[in-house]
Amino acid sequence: MDPARLIRKSTTEWWLEPHGAMRVPGVLFADEELIREMDDQVLDQMAGVACLPGIVQASFAMPDAHRGYGFPIGGVAAFDADAGGVVSAGGVGFDISCGVRTALTKQPADEIRPRLERLADLLLARIPAGVGSRGPLRLGHGELEAMLTDGAAWAVRCGYGTARELERIEGRGVAADADPAQVSPQAKSRQAEEMGTLGSGNHYLEVQEIVELYDAPLAALYGLRVGEVAVSIHCGSRGLGHQVATDYSRRMVAAAARHGIALPDRELACAPICSEEGQAYLGAMNAAINCALANRQILLELVRRAWRELFRGVDLELLYDVSHNTCRLEDVTLDGQPRAFYIHRKGATRAFGPGHPDLPPELRAAGQPVLIGGTMGTSSYIMAGTAESAGRAWSSACHGAGRTMSRTQASRQWQGRAVMDDLARHGILIRTRSFRGLAEEAPGSYKDVDRVVAATAAAGLARKVARLVPLACVKG
Template sequence: MDTSRLTQKNATEWVLEPHGTMRVPGVLFADEQLIREMDDQVLDQVAGVASLPGIVTAAFTMPDAHWGYGFPIGGVAAFDAHKGGVVSAGGVGFDISCGVRTALTKMHVDEIRPKLEKLANLLLARIPAGVGSTGTLKLNAKELDDMLTGGAAWAVQRGFGTARDLARIENHGCIAEAEPAQVSQNAKSRQFDEMGTLGSGNHYLELQEIVEIYDEKIAAAYGLRVGEVAVSLHCGSRGLGHQVATDFSKRMVAAAARHGIALPDRELACAPIHSDEGRAYLGAMSAAINCALANRQILLELVRRTWHEVFRGVDMELLYDVSHNTCKQEEVAVDGRPQRLWVHRKGATRAFGPGHPELPPELRAVGQPVLIGGTMGTASYILAGTTESATHAFSSACHGAGRAMSRTQALKRWQGRAVMDDLAHRGIEIRTSSYRGIAEEAPGAYKDVDRVVAVTQAAGLSRQVAKLIPLACVKG
């Protein structure tokens, strides 16, 4: 990125001053290296977001930001419904409520290692993953609507996990604003047989070893100990969410024109929050969030059942479940005064600091777990929301490494089998149905997650708690 258009505020914060149609500044959190490696298009997209009606404070990007559609990936923007604020399908993204869930086995890696190959094989066999996969659940129309209303709580009622899990999910596993009636029949038709499926691409199921603790107090509250093994899932709202986003992207292009909103880019398509289209999208998008939460709840239970085939009687506690493609109404402080705003996070993780009322009592003193996925060959991180992050970017943090290279380039550079062999030499078991998918997702195609996380902490967006490295990974 050409930084000549930016003002550097400090080592990790860069400002794009308002110009042209921008209503607020753009604020980019990154160090010098990350900002220079960032695409120039990110800056144009930040300017576009900052031009939308009702935007409050600034259009933000996280340290893992890269070029997206309309909104950059790693973008955060909040809108005031009472000041003509908008909601944008492009500001949430096509995989609504894509997110990460981490559970703790409380088992030491030395107990797992001898059974690792068997576990990896069983997980590949038991967890539906990849293009064209279907779940064992087949829902009828009423059950689908119940799922869209109930989210993870619905899955618990169906026997997937326990009520104890719900406290460890954003919004306690269910968005109350969901309106299944706003979800098209096309979207619903994609989901009747896709519950409990992992998907493909950068989605994964990974066994991870906790190798480093940075903050003993928070780690103790989270139940993290060096040498113990965690299980992390990365996936979203599957076909239903993709279709909701597709449906409303089109509707919002028309709605923006009808409401007199000039769009520099059709991917910025949006509608006033207080409009029929805006309300319809929020109802459908909230239903899709519930779909993602139910999906990850089912997947975790499938992992638990598989685990029990190898380690009988071993419980697996959910640490937390975060979503990084959402728009939610949250109470935030603007110039020291609380306001209810609609916060878009597209490739950004909610990161509530200590004392936030939504956090379960046992986590409230230390802040929300922020789960950052790496690649199948690099570290993942657990961070904690901080008090100061509320004043930076509406309590938001990065979501992962972010791609540094296109899939086309990756495919030219790596071969899937060779990537798997290389990882196997490092003791990481990879299971997949597609070698080509492994090549496209090669660890080298991503940014340096260690740096992204370090800058996220340096910028005050979240605090590093623990580092985890992969032991086995199932890719779709």
């Protein structure tokens, strides 16, 4: 993309002035080089979101933005229900509440390294991953309803993890206002055997070493020490969330027409928040969020049990769990006034600053951990929400590296086995059930995560706390 299409407000803030049917400007947070690498359609999609009724302030995009459909991946937009604001299934995406959770082992990497091969094999054996995998639970109707209502708290009741961990999950592990009755029978049947599964594609389970700290006081508050091992899980709401998105995308195409909403793109299909369709989607989406939170809660416990087979007495303490595909009603301040807006984040991470009431007491002074996944060959980052982020993009930050090459191109360019061997030469063990899937996820098909994180920090969206590198990665 040519940066000349934008007005430069600072090195990391670029504006797209309203034109045509845009109700608000577009604001892109990125440096010039990241912008040059971006697809032109990112701007078109930001502009499309800016045309939707009830959008507040701006249509934002994060430094890892890339072309999605309807909303850009990396897009953030707030809507005011009282001003005819809308909710969009496409604005949340297919993988509702896809997110990252990171747990800390407190073990030195040097203690893990000699047994890394065994650990990687064990994790592949114990964690259901990839197409066709089935989880450890078979949910009947009653259990499914309870899971969709209570999220990670339901998983704790089933023996996966502890109640103390719920404090370390966005929204304390439960999305309120979930309405399982708005989730279709097809969506529920897709999930009956998928609880506790990792999925495929860009989802992963990674054993990481903390290699660099940028902010010692924050790192201490988060419990991060150089040389120690962490585990990160990236996945979402599995088949249930995919089906909720499918069902409501279809329903919202019709709803938008019925409510007289002009759509620049069908993928922007939406419904007024206060409409029957809007409320039904929010009930179903919150149920899908609970599904994702429960799924990651189960997965961490499966990892913990596998870990203890090799390392007796070691605990995996949850640092935090945060989603990056959601629409949430959040209390914000606009022009000095307290307001509540529905904030869509599609491929963007919530990043509450210090003092936010959603944070547990021990993290409140630090701000929310913002977990940024890299690729299986590059760094991941732990960042922290900032006070100024609230006034920049509704307390939002980037979510990962962001793709720069299509899957078809990646699978033509790389062989899965060669990718695995190359990473092994760099000391990173990959375990997968599909070499073809591995080729599509080759690190070279992603943007430079270091640059994305640097731009996120420079833009004041979140601050850098620590950098982690992969030791072993299980891919679906």
